Amino acid sequence: MQQDLTGSRKKHDRFTAVVGLVWSLAIADWFLTQKSPAWITAIIFVGGAAYFCHLARKTSKHKDYTLTKLNLLRSFAYVTIWTLVVWSADVIGFREASVQFARCGTGGCFCIGLAWFVWGMEHASQRFESQRLARVKSSTLDRHQSSVEIIKPTWQSWHPLNIHAWYYGRRSPRLRQSLAGLMSYSFIFMLLLLVCSQINGCQELYEMPAGGGVQQTIAQTVKLQKVIKKKFVINPFSAILFRVPPIDEIKLQLTEITKHAYTIGYGAGEGAGFAGGKKQGKVRFIRLEYTGGDWDQDFGVGSDLNMLAEYNVRTSHVVAAQTESRTIEQLRSFPVGASPPMVFMTGQGSISISSAQTKILREYLLDKHGMLFIDNGGSPHFHNQVIAMMKNILPQVRPAAIPLDDVIHRIPYQIPFLPYVAPHGGKEALGWRVDGKLVCYYHPGDIADAWADDHAGVSPEIWEACYQLGTNVIFYAHSEYSKWLSSRGTTKE
Numbered sequence: 001m002q003q004d005l006t007g008s009r010k011k012h013d014r015f016t017a018v019v020g021l022v023w024s025l026a027i028a029d030w031f032l033t034q035k036s037p038a039w040i041t042a043i044i045f046v047g048g049a050a051y052f053c054h055l056a057r058k059t060s061k062h063k064d065y066t067l068t069k070l071n072l073l074r075s076f077a078y079v080t081i082w083t084l085v086v087w088s089a090d091v092i093g094f095r096e097a098s099v100q101f102a103r104c105g106t107g108g109c110f111c112i113g114l115a116w117f118v119w120g121m122e123h124a125s126q127r128f129e130s131q132r133l134a135r136v137k138s139s140t141l142d143r144h145q146s147s148v149e150i151i152k153p154t155w156q157s158w159h160p161l162n163i164h165a166w167y168y169g170r171r172s173p174r175l176r177q178s179l180a181g182l183m184s185y186s187f188i189f190m191l192l193l194l195v196c197s198q199i200n201g202c203q204e205l206y207e208m209p210a211g212g213g214v215q216q217t218i219a220q221t222v223k224l225q226k227v228i229k230k231k232f233v234i235n236p237f238s239a240i241l242f243r244v245p246p247i248d249e250i251k252l253q254l255t256e257i258t259k260h261a262y263t264i265g266y267g268a269g270e271g272a273g274f275a276g277g278k279k280q281g282k283v284r285f286i287r288l289e290y291t292g293g294d295w296d297q298d299f300g301v302g303s304d305l306n307m308l309a310e311y312n313v314r315t316s317h318v319v320a321a322q323t324e325s326r327t328i329e330q331l332r333s334f335p336v337g338a339s340p341p342m343v344f345m346t347g348q349g350s351i352s353i354s355s356a357q358t359k360i361l362r363e364y365l366l367d368k369h370g371m372l373f374i375d376n377g378g379s380p381h382f383h384n385q386v387i388a389m390m391k392n393i394l395p396q397v398r399p400a401a402i403p404l405d406d407v408i409h410r411i412p413y414q415i416p417f418l419p420y421v422a423p424h425g426g427k428e429a430l431g432w433r434v435d436g437k438l439v440c441y442y443h444p445g446d447i448a449d450a451w452a453d454d455h456a457g458v459s460p461e462i463w464e465a466c467y468q469l470g471t472n473v474i475f476y477a478h479s480e481y482s483k484w485l486s487s488r489g490t491t492k493e
Helices: 002-032 038-059 067-092 095-138 147-151 173-198 303-315 329-333 355-366 380-393 447-451 460-488
Strands: 219-227 249-259 286-289 324-327 343-347 372-376 430-434 437-443
Touching: 002 038, 002 067, 038 067, 067 095, 095 173, 303 447, 303 460, 324 329, 329 355, 355 380, 355 437, 372 380, 372 460, 380 437, 437 460, 447 460
Parallel strands: 286 324, 286 343, 343 372, 372 437
Antiparallel strands: 219 249, 430 437
8 A cells, every 4th residue: 555655656757757848948038039929838837836835725735745745836826827927918918017026926936046045955954063073983992081071063164064163163153054045146146147147048039020021101192082062052032132153173282191001110021010920929119217307208008109199000010018118237137139120219308328328228229220210398408418418329330311212211101300299309300220221219399298099299290290200110110121141141931
């Protein structure tokens, strides 16, 4: 009977190991290649989380299982649930929520790992001390030595598990050993995070929607409408004289009608999109977080999300369900060839950027072929801050006014004038160019306010032009990025 029970437990342990291995392979595929179909990954993640949760609950009701094994299963259950939540949020399109879940879950993993590290270090230290005493007692010693002299520790050891190592000192050695272990664990954990952030598979990817199209101005037509008037029967012998109206009239309606005469996008491909994009790719609206000012002015639902929705309607490109934000440091996690073609930046206060952050932004604009879309949210001070920031990022490039006949003001909409809510930084858009390509488009007049629900009280003509200009800038950044990918030979149909 006991043998049958032991054999059953061994089979159960083998099955648990297989489940853990399959789950680990799914994690590796998600991080590194993402070649497995989403439904297979979903089954593995949901099944793994459900299995380890059930196993932990079942084990807690059996007295035969040790507390160590129970806590180990609980730890696995936490990791599987956390992974499932992060993956689900990412697949649904809630990227901002996915990032927050990932950050919080990483903190939980740090605490769980620390608990296991302390437990392992304590047990290893006790075992080391027991082995030391056993070796001392079994050695050949003078019979006249007392038992106290036999177990008296030596203070010349370098072994970190030896509580009597010389660097722990003679006062509170256990406390110092624990502090040394905490610092060592924290250093190793942070080092692993740093290494993972440099692995391509662990980096965040930006994928444009697949497709193609041509870069042309949206066609506009004039519609002729024939208006039929009422017909009158006139009595020629009537004593009342009046002017006879014409039988019908032709009325010209000078109404511009937006017409998609072509597929909006760039490159060869089916559907509206970009060469080099992917089927699961989406146009995302990412706002840049920085220190010193109100980077989150009109952030999220309202301004940014309205612009993203309008871009979807006007271009038919697939867009993300939510807008996002990233710190300057997080831009470094996007690899070359899969970085955001554009990030949005606004505010009305100061901009405080360190030298390290300046280097990251320079690499983003030059090496990763990115673009900054900056909007003055409300002050001449912010205008000066933008000029100073760009001078530090690109000291060899000078800003210049962007004319209305520039490609960014003509495609896909012809912008007849620069729309703005208030000219906080002038009445002209400024641009910084590298090799002919705009790497920064600066709008001086609070365009994001016109995207908000109330449109800042401006006329329909203004806020419509602001939506058109926003569409042009986003499209320009993505089409130029697609051209760059094609020139590098990284275009994938």
